[in-house]
Amino acid sequence: MIGQNFCPFAKREYDRESIHYAIIETADLATQxxxxxxxxxxxxxxxxxxxxxxxxxxxxxxxxxxxxxLDIATALLEDQGYDGIYQLASFHPDYVFDGLSPDDPSHYTNRSPYPMLHILREASVETALATYPYPDKIPVRNIRRTQDLGLKAMQDLLAACYE
Structure with a gap:
């Protein structure tokens, strides 16, 4: 994510050490x-x-x-009054965007070593997007980047996360 600059806002928070990493080892939905x-x-x-x-x-x-x-968690955030306060970004080792070929490298913008949910502060997202030139072009740029690198390179980058 940071190395390929898929999210141009992630490195700042990583460097500031303001990202909390929570390991959730339960398979029980209610506990999750x-x-x-x-x-x-x-x-x-x-x-x-x-x-x-x-x-x-x-x-x-x-x-x-x-x-x-992801669907249940999104509804739960709304039910708990967090709509407009937090949003979820999703990452999974087998992430696929609907309507794309399973071999499309762009899936790797949302692939991760493990299933993950990223809780983002909506106010921070809005502030970041307001100060970034052409934020609507970020997904297009990321798709182009993954396609330029190619499927094998994206597979290798993900595999390197396990080493």
């Missing part, structure tokens, strides 16, 4: 959802923590199961 809300609660009270990255190393290997969690 509790952990997501717990991370939101910490973000509510800790302005130094810009964002939380929830990593599921032992669960959600099936992409459809992961998407189910």
């Amino acid at each position: 959802l509790e952990q997501i809300i717990a991370q939101c609660t910490v973000l509510d009270t800790d302005p130094e923590r810009e964002t939380s990255l929830l990593i599921f190393p032992t669960a959600l290997s099936n992409f459809d199961d992961y998407l189910d969690l």
Whole structure:
């Protein structure tokens, strides 16, 4: 993500050490959802923590199961009053964008070593986008970058994360 600059805002937060990494090892849906809300609660009270990255190393290997969690978690955030405050970004080892060939390198903009949910502060996202030239071109630039690198290079980059 940072090395390929897929998110031009990530390096700043990484360098500031304002990203919290939460390892969630349970396969129990209710406990996963509790952990997501717990991370939101910490973000509510800790302005130094810009964002939380929830990593599921032992669960959600099936992409459809992961998407189910994402849908339920998004609805839960809304139910808990976090709509407009936090949003979820999604990453998975088998991430695929609907309507694209399974071999399209652009899937790798959202692929990760483990299933992950990224809790972002919406106000921070809005501020970052307002100060970045042509933010609507970020996805197009990322797709072009992955296609220029090619499928093999993207596969190798992801595989290197496990080393």
